[in-house]
Amino acid sequence: MKAPLEGDEAAASAGAAPRVYKPEMPRGWWLRRRHYFLYMVREFTAVPMALWLLWLLFEIHRAANGPKGYYPSASPAFIVFSVICLAFATYHSVTFLSLAGVIINLKLMGKRVPPRTIVAVMFGLWLVASVMIAAVLIGFAR
Amino acid sequence: MNYDSAKRNKPAISHLFWWFLFANGGGLTALVLPVHILVQGVLGPLGVVHVVDRNYDTWISVLGNPIVKLYLLALISLAFFHFAHRLRYFLVDLGVPAARTLPAQVLFYGGAVVVTAVTIWVLLTTAPLSFG
Numbered sequence: 402m403k404a405p406l407e408g409d410e411a412a413a414s415a416g417a418a419p420r421v422y423k424p425e426m427p428r429g430w431w432l433r434r435r436h437y438f439l440y441m442v443r444e445f446t447a448v449p450m451a452l453w454l455l456w457l458l459f460e461i462h463r464a465a466n467g468p469k470g471y472y473p474s475a476s477p478a479f480i481v482f483s484v485i486c487l488a489f490a491t492y493h494s495v496t497f498l499s500l501a502g503v504i505i506n507l508k509l510m511g512k513r514v515p516p517r518t519i520v521a522v523m524f525g526l527w528l529v530a531s532v533m534i535a536a537v538l539i540g541f542a543r
Numbered sequence: 544m545n546y547d548s549a550k551r552n553k554p555a556i557s558h559l560f561w562w563f564l565f566a567n568g569g570g571l572t573a574l575v576l577p578v579h580i581l582v583q584g585v586l587g588p589l590g591v592v593h594v595v596d597r598n599y600d601t602w603i604s605v606l607g608n609p610i611v612k613l614y615l616l617a618l619i620s621l622a623f624f625h626f627a628h629r630l631r632y633f634l635v636d637l638g639v640p641a642a643r644t645l646p647a648q649v650l651f652y653g654g655a656v657v658v659t660a661v662t663i664w665v666l667l668t669t670a671p672l673s674f675g
Binding site for chain 2: 426428431441444445446447448450451453454455456457458460461462464465468471473474475476479480482483484486487490491493494497498501526527530531534535537538539541542543
């Protein structure tokens, strides 16, 4: 046990690269516990959200070809795709806005605003923003 | 040791930059994306409510508004910087250490830059801004 250690120290002092600790994660580690799985689901929400935004970009672009070339998506497949994306996007919102209570450290009149209040404000903002955007998307329609 | 502590005290400007984009992309999508998907992706196509993008005339007039253009650019661009960061670490977690390397960073954040450029192009060529 002692001899290789000395060898390593000699190597280190001779300018060789230091040994780097590489944590080994077994394949499928995130399937072993519900908590790990939900963490990975949270990270994965980026994929369906990205796909839906690319669709939105495509729908904007479709309007560039004039009224004759424009047709809004309405297929059952598109609706199913949107429902799946909506589930992931909502999960992202709930986890991300809940984290705000941990991340944001706000002091008001010398007192720390409790995390629960910050999270409540975030969810309130989510509601207000949703109502405003829905009002624009529906209110300007004919 | 002195060298190490000096190095540690230096503000990590690049981290700050990417984290700013990551956090704001995450926050903005958290606040506004579900309602877009619900209204434009589910309720509109089902015909439950009338939505601006169901009709060419209303869609093009909304898209011609410069505030809407700025909003869509901020939403799509910041979202993709958020996604780039998330997906890179998602791959690391899945056991792909290569996702940490510089080429992977160039690929993922470069992808977000490309999406931003395409978004600018799409917004400027669809219902072009007219002054007068």
